[in-house]
Amino acid sequence: MSIDPNASLALELLEVSKQFGAVKANQDINLSVVSGSVHGIIGENGAGKSTLMSIIYGLYQPDKGQIRVNGQAIQLRNPQQAISLGIGMVHQHFMLVETFTALENIILGAEGGALLKTTTATARQQLEQIIARHGLAVPLDIPVAELSVGVQQRIEILKALYRNARILILDEPTGVLTPQEADELFVILRQLTAQGVTVLLITHKLREIMAITDQVSVMRQGRMVAHRKTAETTIAELAELMVGRKVRHTVEYSEVALGTERLRVKDLVVRDASGVERVKKVNFHLNAGEIVGVAGVSGNGQSELLQVLAGIISPTAGEIHYSQHMITPKTPIDAAEVRRWGVAHVPEDRHRMGLVLPFQAYESQILGYQSEPKYNKGLSQNYTAMLNTYAEQAEKFDIRPRSPYLKSASFSGGNQQKIVISREINAEPEVLLVGQPTRGVDIGAIEFIHQQLMELRARGKAILLVSVELDEIISLSDRIIVMCDGMITGEVAREEVNETLLGMLMANATGEQHG
Amino acid sequence: MKASTAERWLSLFILPSLNLLTAFFFTALILLITNVNPIEAAHYMIQGAFGSQEGWGYTLYYTTNFIFTGLAVAIAFHAGLFNIGGEGQAYIGGLGVTLVALGLSPYLPALIVIPLSIIAGALFGAAWAAIPGYLQAYRDSHIVITTIMFNFIAASLMVYLLVNVFAVPGEMTPASRSFPDDIKLWQWHEFMGFFGVDFDSSPLNISLLLALLCCYGVWFLLWKTRWGYEIRTVGANPDAAIYAGINPRKIWVLAMLLGGALAGLVSVNELLGVQHRLVLGFNAGYGFAGIAVALMGRNHPIGIILAALLFGALYQGGAELAFEMPNVTRDMVIVIQGLIILFSGAMEFMYQPLVRRLLWRWVRAGA
Numbered sequence: 004m005s006i007d008p009n010a011s012l013a014l015e016l017l018e019v020s021k022q023f024g025a026v027k028a029n030q031d032i033n034l035s036v037v038s039g040s041v042h043g044i045i046g047e048n049g050a051g052k053s054t055l056m057s058i059i060y061g062l063y064q065p066d067k068g069q070i071r072v073n074g075q076a077i078q079l080r081n082p083q084q085a086i087s088l089g090i091g092m093v094h095q096h097f098m099l100v101e102t103f104t105a106l107e108n109i110i111l112g113a114e115g116g117a118l119l120k121t122t123t124a125t126a127r128q129q130l131e132q133i134i135a136r137h138g139l140a141v142p143l144d145i146p147v148a149e150l151s152v153g154v155q156q157r158i159e160i161l162k163a164l165y166r167n168a169r170i171l172i173l174d175e176p177t178g179v180l181t182p183q184e185a186d187e188l189f190v191i192l193r194q195l196t197a198q199g200v201t202v203l204l205i206t207h208k209l210r211e212i213m214a215i216t217d218q219v220s221v222m223r224q225g226r227m228v229a230h231r232k233t234a235e236t237t238i239a240e241l242a243e244l245m246v247g248r249k250v251r252h253t254v255e256y257s258e259v260a261l262g263t264e265r266l267r268v269k270d271l272v273v274r275d276a277s278g279v280e281r282v283k284k285v286n287f288h289l290n291a292g293e294i295v296g297v298a299g300v301s302g303n304g305q306s307e308l309l310q311v312l313a314g315i316i317s318p319t320a321g322e323i324h325y326s327q328h329m330i331t332p333k334t335p336i337d338a339a340e341v342r343r344w345g346v347a348h349v350p351e352d353r354h355r356m357g358l359v360l361p362f363q364a365y366e367s368q369i370l371g372y373q374s375e376p377k378y379n380k381g382l383s384q385n386y387t388a389m390l391n392t393y394a395e396q397a398e399k400f401d402i403r404p405r406s407p408y409l410k411s412a413s414f415s416g417g418n419q420q421k422i423v424i425s426r427e428i429n430a431e432p433e434v435l436l437v438g439q440p441t442r443g444v445d446i447g448a449i450e451f452i453h454q455q456l457m458e459l460r461a462r463g464k465a466i467l468l469v470s471v472e473l474d475e476i477i478s479l480s481d482r483i484i485v486m487c488d489g490m491i492t493g494e495v496a497r498e499e500v501n502e503t504l505l506g507m508l509m510a511n512a513t514g515e516q517h518g
Numbered sequence: 519m520k521a522s523t524a525e526r527w528l529s530l531f532i533l534p535s536l537n538l539l540t541a542f543f544f545t546a547l548i549l550l551i552t553n554v555n556p557i558e559a560a561h562y563m564i565q566g567a568f569g570s571q572e573g574w575g576y577t578l579y580y581t582t583n584f585i586f587t588g589l590a591v592a593i594a595f596h597a598g599l600f601n602i603g604g605e606g607q608a609y610i611g612g613l614g615v616t617l618v619a620l621g622l623s624p625y626l627p628a629l630i631v632i633p634l635s636i637i638a639g640a641l642f643g644a645a646w647a648a649i650p651g652y653l654q655a656y657r658d659s660h661i662v663i664t665t666i667m668f669n670f671i672a673a674s675l676m677v678y679l680l681v682n683v684f685a686v687p688g689e690m691t692p693a694s695r696s697f698p699d700d701i702k703l704w705q706w707h708e709f710m711g712f713f714g715v716d717f718d719s720s721p722l723n724i725s726l727l728l729a730l731l732c733c734y735g736v737w738f739l740l741w742k743t744r745w746g747y748e749i750r751t752v753g754a755n756p757d758a759a760i761y762a763g764i765n766p767r768k769i770w771v772l773a774m775l776l777g778g779a780l781a782g783l784v785s786v787n788e789l790l791g792v793q794h795r796l797v798l799g800f801n802a803g804y805g806f807a808g809i810a811v812a813l814m815g816r817n818h819p820i821g822i823i824l825a826a827l828l829f830g831a832l833y834q835g836g837a838e839l840a841f842e843m844p845n846v847t848r849d850m851v852i853v854i855q856g857l858i859i860l861f862s863g864a865m866e867f868m869y870q871p872l873v874r875r876l877l878w879r880w881v882r883a884g885a
Binding site for chain 1: 738742743744747748750751754755757758760761762763764765
């Protein structure tokens, strides 16, 4: 343990364990967090980070072990108690009422008396003080829905500070931010720690750990496997600790001859159900044997683009050409038809679209291909064929556990994603549309999924890759399209890529607009 | 015992039994309040439902209706819809049965009229369910609201038709004229007699076999065919369905059509099997009880058969109870039904945390 014995500890966990059924989510966790520091906690998905944070925030009670806040042993029964002890949490998905202003959101649950007026007056005063002290620029009187994601996150932080949080837990805070917004967040965190606030940062992004934390603790399979001073460790060491073995962090890139054009998008416009233009006059093309990456902060039209290309929603204007087939605003919505054209789709959100969670694995494995003759025998489905397909794919993609009868919901994120990706690759598509292929997937599986995509490219298939992970886009793509506010703000070839340029384009800060 | 097996037992057996016992416990309390000995009452009920061939006959006759309406709720449920309209669908199904039975019998032999009449019952029920289904799928009208409204519309429509169209001139009863003598289903005692087995006379008829056949059909459709796969996909995750190229709107209408057809078959049991004419309110309560049957039966045909049997026994046993004990009215059956729905439906998971904890302790101790 590399912590100065004289430092005062804001938070201490001693031998904390938590079990859900047969799953040991946390085992004998020890953790010491120094007051006024930024302490990072990293680990793969399913390593037990969320459980641990829920214990610290009072959502779960540990089966055994002790929690100490500022040296005092405490028993946390609920989040209210955690809040009263000065523990605040900023969730990955914001807990804000979109139609309320920042002020209204912040006093929510702490309204005081029956009349709002008095509370708002005193709250406004206090908030202005906090804002001034910590340099958190937040407009108090604008509905949250009209504010950017970065500002919404600041409201969440403000909400915690308003409740006198001295220990702030941030769960994957940069997932929704541009690199520039993330930098702003880090500045804020530094200011907070300067004022004596302790920050607990949960992330799976090693680069952030290196950039902002003072100490870092690594979790693996429910255990705390290492504590390091950030200054004394390296990305490679942390990655190895997380996975438990050496990680090759780069994908081997090889030249592939460019084939014929597989997809051309002309002046594509997509409006959502409420009439908002999500995709604005987008033009691009995709050839066989290349991966085109679509970069952008989440929510800038990439999801709609992917869905319209997959035949899930209708375009409002423009044309989509897949070789000799075409989608126009008049084409009826039919994802099955688009599949028949040789287009496969790995959706961004596997829980919402890619899988049917209550279905057994082999049933999810044919989702979208259920009408294929090979899976049907007369009136009945062909169970032998379905089970065989699952067995083959499970073997090839190392889906664990192998059991075809396990419910899709019971697989880990990485294995669920392998079910989806193996299914779509197995269809031997000419064009593969991929959204967030490695979201919530552990490092080992990320490596594997990237290899599969590169292999598909080497076989001369065309791949459109939508991802919010810049590293992923950069390492896999031949060309990168950047989207901001529904428009394509730039196209960058592999040779010209750097993160600053992409960040500028993602924020549309270059001032240029490409059609 | 393995953990997954333990969970299965918990959800399929332990919890439903506990819920049922709780419902019975509260029934007993209510009986005590009304000055009735619950043990004695239970004795009369069980005796009434299962104590004689006649009792069994009535119990299974009610069970038949509950199977149909339970399946009607279940199949829609698998598509993610809550079909509250079994009541009206059964009623309108009766219209179909009657129209064919009365209208075609002068021209065709009974052997053809009877199957046509059964089909008409299903088709009319399906048609009545299709309208709310369509409104849900294409007009965003909530299925719960529309199916309830359609129950009332069906009731009014049938009153109008019975009084103004079907009623036999000169008679005061709101009922159609009787079907010709040969337009009826085999009674159970006739059916068993055919095999040389004696069975006491009761309303039970071979519709029971039709109901069991429908159970198999629903099971086969839902879990063995790709249409069932698509229905279940839509029910579990409509977004995934669209992703997979399945049109949820079509599936919703299809599921409602099938549900309506199944509910419509209640009229086969009631009209072709027992009444042999169209009567006012022959559907009373079966549609609504079907919701409870489906809930208790976990929307699975086997569960539905068991739950329908329970409800059939309650109906029959309750009638006997009301007959034997002056303090108890038939309404008590509805109270018991209500308690069962309350504990097996609304408070289904009340015991889950406790039982799961105990079960885990036991599983771990055994491991």
